[in-house]
Each structure stands twice: as structure tokens, then as C-alpha cells.
Amino acid sequence: xxxxxxxxxxxxxxxxxxxxxxxxxxxxxxxxxxxxxxxxxxxxxxxxxxxxxxxxxxxxxxxxxxxxxxxxxxxxxxxxxxxxxxxxxxxxxxxxxxxxxxxxxxxxxxxxxxxxxxxxxxxxxxxxxxxxxxxxxxxxxxxxxxxxxxxxxxxxxxxxxxxxxxxxxxxxxxxxxxxxxxxxxxxxxxxxxxxxxxxxxxxxxxxxxxxxxxxxxxxxxxxxxxxxxxxxxxxxxxxxxxxxxxxxxxxxxxxxxxxxxxxxxxxxxxxxxxxxxxxxxxxxxxxxxxxxxxxxxxxxxxxxxxxxxxxxxxxxxxxxxxxxxxxxxxxxxxxxxxxxxxxxxxxxxxxxxxxxxxxxxxxxxxxxxxxxxxxxxxxxxxxxxxxxxxxxxxxxxxxxxxxxxxxxxxxxxxxxxxxxxxxxxxxxxxxxxxxxxxxxxxxxxxxxxxxxxxxxxxxxxxxxxxxxxxxxxxxxxxxxxxxxxxxxxx
Numbered sequence: 205x206x207x208x209x210x211x212x213x214x215x216x217x218x219x220x221x222x223x224x225x226x227x228x229x230x231x232x233x234x235x236x237x238x239x240x241x242x243x244x245x246x247x248x249x250x251x252x253x254x255x256x257x258x259x260x261x262x263x264x265x266x267x268x269x270x271x272x273x274x275x276x277x278x279x280x281x282x283x284x285x286x287x288x289x290x291x292x293x294x295x296x297x298x299x300x301x302x303x304x305x306x307x308x309x310x311x312x313x314x315x316x317x318x319x320x321x322x323x324x325x326x327x328x329x330x331x332x333x334x335x336x337x338x339x340x341x342x343x344x345x346x347x348x349x350x351x352x353x354x355x356x357x358x359x360x361x362x363x364x365x366x367x368x369x370x371x372x373x374x375x376x377x378x379x380x381x382x383x384x385x386x387x388x389x390x391x392x393x394x395x396x397x398x399x400x401x402x403x404x405x406x407x408x409x410x411x412x413x414x415x416x417x418x419x420x421x422x423x424x425x426x427x428x429x430x431x432x433x434x435x436x437x438x439x440x441x442x443x444x445x446x447x448x449x450x451x452x453x454x455x456x457x458x459x460x461x462x463x464x465x466x467x468x469x470x471x472x473x474x475x476x477x478x479x480x481x482x483x484x485x486x487x488x489x490x491x492x493x494x495x496x497x498x499x500x501x502x503x504x505x506x507x508x509x510x511x512x513x514x515x516x517x518x519x520x521x522x523x524x525x526x527x528x529x530x531x532x533x534x535x536x537x538x539x540x541x542x543x544x545x546x547x548x549x550x551x552x553x554x555x556x557x558x559x560x561x562x563x564x565x566x567x568x569x570x571x572x573x574x575x576x577x578x579x580x581x582x583x584x585x586x587x588x589x590x591x592x593x594x595x596x597x598x599x600x601x602x603x604x605x606x607x608x609x610x611x612x613x614x615x616x617x618x619x620x621x622x623x624x625x626x627x628x629x630x631x632x633x634x635x636x637x638x639x640x641x642x643x644x645x646x647x648x649x650x651x652x653x654x655x656x657x658x659x660x661x662x663x664x665x666x667x668x669x670x671x672x673x674x675x676x677x678x679x680x681x682x683x684x685x686x687x688x689x690x691x692x693x694x
Contacts, residue, residue: 274344276322277329282351285343286403289353292339293395293403300356301403302366303391303410304332307425309348312384324376324384331372335365351407356394359428366390367423389414393429412437440496446482447493447502451509456480458513459680460531462690463651463671466664471690472671473530475566475653476514477680478506503536504545510534512552514563517683519556526691532564532594540578546585553589560590564615568596576610583612594651598639608646616643620654620674633663640667 272284280288293299306312306328313321325348332342332352342352356362366388373386391414393406413429450456458476465472480488497503511533518531539545553563565586567579586593594615595607608616622636636652643650652664655674664672681689 274329277326277344279329279333280341280343282343282345285341285345285351285353286407288341288343289351289403289406292341292353295339297339298356298397299395300354300362301393301395301406301410302352302354302362303345303393303407303414304350304352305389305391305414306348307387307389312386316378316384320378324386327376328373328386328388332369335369345407351410359392359394359422362392363422363424363426366426370424387425389417389425389427391415391417391427391429408437409434439492443488443493443496444500444502447497450480450482451505455482456506456509457682458510458517459682460686461673461680462678462686463673464677465671466661466669471529471678471686473532473564473651474686474690475532475673476510476534478510479680498536498538501538504538504542507534507536507539508548508552511549515552515556515558518558518562521687521691522557522559522562526687528559528562529690530562530564530592532566534566534568534596537568546582550585550589553591558590561592564592564594566594566596566617567613576607580611587612594649608642608648613648615649615651617651617653617673618669622652622654636664637667640664640669644668 272280272287274281289301309321312324316324325344329342329344329350332350336342336352337355340352340354342350345351354362354365370388373388374383376386377383391410391412393410393413395406409429412433413427415433416427416430417425418427419425457479459479460474461477462471463473463475464470478490478494480490480493482488494503494506497506514531514533521529549565567582583593592614594617595613596617597619598616616639618636618639622632622639640650649670651671651673652660652669653673655661655664655672655676658676661672661676678689
């Protein structure tokens with residue numbers, strides 16, 4: 205944008221200079237022609253005016269074309285690409301819009317420097333243009349992203365053409381002959397003639413297609429836009445537009461899913477789960493908005509909000525004299541991108557009167573593949589506050605048994621994936637049995653979540669699993685429903 209503004213300022217200055225030159229020139233011309241006959245004067249004025257206008261016109265045609273050039277590649281910039289594509293699309297051919305992105309181009313810039321990276325982008329633009337027909341067009345959209353408008357015959361034919369382009373990318377190498385390792389990912393939107401959308405929207409859809417990339421079905425990494433992608437994008441946009449106001453207006457509320465003690469069959473704990481109760485839509489469930497919030501970072505706001513709500517709730521229970529029950533709250537991996545994020549949690553925790561062990565922080569299993577030293581420090585700070593700590597979704601990924609030795613957590617939550625198999629799956633039961641025995645050997649509590657079948661309850665009871673969280677006993681409940689169940693039991 206700054207570059208465009210500087211170009212506009214430069215052109216405005218040039219126009220002003222040209223106007224001044226024109227005025228001065230015609231004043232001088234007028235003085236020179238003054239003694240001559242009227243017919244000669246008119247002919248002189250017309251001839252010079254035509255010449256002057258022609259020169260100025262040619263000059264600004266050249267400038268206009270330069271404005272459409274990308275400063276790095278020398279090809280079309282985004283604005284020029286969209287303008288040309290719009291004109292091309294008025295023809296009767298069927299077209300496809302391709303959004304191309306270089307995989308991990310930042311690594312190439314880091315290895316070779318930005319200047320070399322710019323040279324690579326220029327070569328890539330040249331390779332793409334060499335593949336195109338006169339009524340096709342390409343341009344650099346931004347960074348390492350390119351737009352390509354091509355004839356469409358079939359996905360197989362498109363795949364072949366993109367493979368030819370990618371093969372030439374693979375040949376690019378540095379001065380020593382070492383290949384750069386250029387891999388291009390392609391998102392594709394096949395234009396629907398029944399829809400009237402602009403080129404920008406076509407590019408957006410093609411870009412969405414990259415989320416569906418397949419590495420097995422095509423010669424190149426290629427993903428095709430699906431109408432569901434647009435619906436999901438529109439829904440995400442709608443949720444993003446109202447998420448802050450929803451937080452301010454109290455539309456996010458905590459629900460509690462009970463955890464049942466298999467020895468006493470009483471509610472012995474709960475997990476706090478967020479719900480979005482929209483005044484127009486009603487209940488919006490987490491599987492619709494949590495992935496979006498994890499992507500845009502708003503999940504940090506949600507986590508801190510939920511933690512404070514749980515602190516308030518437990519403080520209230522303590523003052524009412526209710527029996528102690530541990531409530532677990534989730535901690536997203538997004539927090540780890542914020543230095544000293546746990547200071548917020550410590551400050552909130554110390555605002556309330558909370559009995560020790562009443563709150564459990566759930567850390568997702570995937571966090572344990574990162575810096576174990578930092579994670580151990582976090583666990584120590586959690587314990588220092590008087591809270592406990594659990595590994596959530598244990599077994600959903602490629603669990604490292606080493607981390608159980610190195611990180612002093614208190615509880616293992618067995619992921620629901622363990623309980624999706626059939627009731628008589630002996631091999632699956634052997635795995636569950638082994639995990640529970642390992643946890644017991646390490647003096648860890650065990651919680652099995654996602655349990656929905658009575659036979660699984662009996663099996664887990666026999667294995668001395670501590671707690672069960674699942675629809676077999678209770679679905680997530682409002683706080684008031686939970687209090688009525690948990691604190692009125694005999």
C-alpha cells in the first residue's frame with residue numbers, strides 16, 4: 205500500500221510538472237507566433253498541440269503499464285492481474301482460477317537471503333507465464349502467492365499442466381547447483397458460469413481450496429474448492445464479527461460435565477466446558493467455534509474467562525460449605541506464545557478463596573512434544589498455587605512415555621479414542637489395562653472420558669480406574685443443574 209501511494213504521489217507530481225511546462229511552452233510559442241498571420245498561428249498551435257498531447261499520452265500509457273507491474277517479479281501485480289482476468293473472462297472459454305503458494309518459502313529466504321529470494325520469485329513468475337496461452341494470465345498476489353487464470357478442460361488436464369510448471373520449479377538451483385527445493389501448493393476454483401462473482405472472490409475461493417490439498421490423488425499438491433468451504437468461511441466470519449460482543453454481553457457460559465467416582469458412584473469432579481448461548485441462534489457448540497478461536501487466538505480470551513468463572517464458582521461453593529469437588533479447566537497451547545502468560549492465572553486465582561486441590565489445569569497431550577523444561581516450570585507454578593495438573597487427551601497422538609517420567613503431572617485423562625472400538629475388542633482392552641496400570645505405578649489418577657457403554661464402565665471398574673466422564677452417566681450440565689446433582693446426593 206505504501207508503495208502504491210508513493211507511485212500515485214510521483215504521478216501527481218509529474219502531471220503538475222507537465223502542466224507547468226505546457227503553460228510555459230505555449231506562452232513562448234504565442235510570443236514567437238504573434239507577428240505571423242492568423243492562419244499560420246492556428247496551424248502552429250494545432251500542430252504543436254497534437255505533438256504535445258501525443259508525447260504526453262505515450263508517456264502516461266507507459267507509466268500506466270508500469271503501475272501494473274510487480275516490483276519484484278516484473279510480472280503482473282495483483283491489481284493488474286485482476287483487471288486483465290476480468291477482461292479475459294468476458295470470452296466464451298471455461299476457466300479455472302488457481303491460487304498457488306510456495307511451501308515454506310521463508311526457509312529459502314532465511315537460507316539464501318531476501319535478495320536471492322526475490323530472484324527466485326522472478327524466475328517462478330517467468331516459468332508460470334511461459335506455460336500460459338495468450339488468453340490466460342498470472343500475477344504475484346503477495347509474498348510467495350501467485351494467481352493463475354487458465355483454461356479449464358478437466359481436473360486431469362489441469363493437473364498435467366501444473367505438473368509441467370512444478371517440474372520446472374524443481375530444476376531451480378543456486379550457483380553451486382544445489383536445488384532450492386521449490387514445492388508449490390495449488391488451490392483450485394473451477395468457475396461456475398451461473399455465479400456472478402468478482403475476480404477477488406474467485407481468488408479467495410481458490411485459496412480456500414488449498415485446505416483440501418491431496419498428496420495422493422494428483423501429480424501435484426492440489427486442493428479443489430468445495431461449496432462447503434465457502435459456507436464454513438462465511439460462518440467463521442459471522443462468528444468472528446460477534447465474538448467480542450458476545451463475550452461482553454455474557455453469551456459465553458460455563459457448563460460442567462460430571463466425573464463419577466467408580467468406588468462410591470458419586471460425582472467427585474467435573475470438567476468446565478464453554479457454551480455460547482446466542483440470543484438469536486440459541487446454543488452454539490464448541491466444535492463449531494473452538495477451532496476458529498484457536499486459529500485467530502481468541503481462545504486465550506475464552507480460557508482466561510473460563511478460569512475466572514470457575515474460580516468464582518468454587519469460591520461461592522466454599523463459602524456455602526459445599527463438599528470439595530475438583531473442577532478441571534482447559535489450557536490451550538496458544539498461551540505458550542505469550543511470555544509469562546501464567547501470571548494472569550496466578551493473579552486471578554489469588555483473588556478468591558479456593559481450597560487447595562479444587563482446580564485442575566488440563567494440558568493437552570500435544571504440548572508435551574515441546575520444551576519440557578518450560579512445561580515442567582509451568583507444572584511447578586500450577587502446584588505452587590495449590591492446583592493440580594492433568595494430561596488431557598492422553599493417547600490421541602503419539603504419546604511419549606518418557607514425558608510421564610519427566611513432567612510431574614497428577615492425572616491422566618484417557619482419550620475417548622480408546623472407547624470407540626467394539627465391546628469385545630480384546631486388543632483395545634489390553635491397551636487400556638496397560639495405560640491404567642502404568643498410571644497407577646506412577647501414582648497418577650486416571651480419568652476415562654467419552655465413555656458411553658455400560659460394559660465399558662464395568663471393565664474400567666475392574667481395572668480400578670478412578671473416574672469416568674461420559675454420556676453413560678451425564679452430559680454437560682448448567683452450573684445450577686450440576687450443583688443440584690452434586691451437592692444434594694446422600
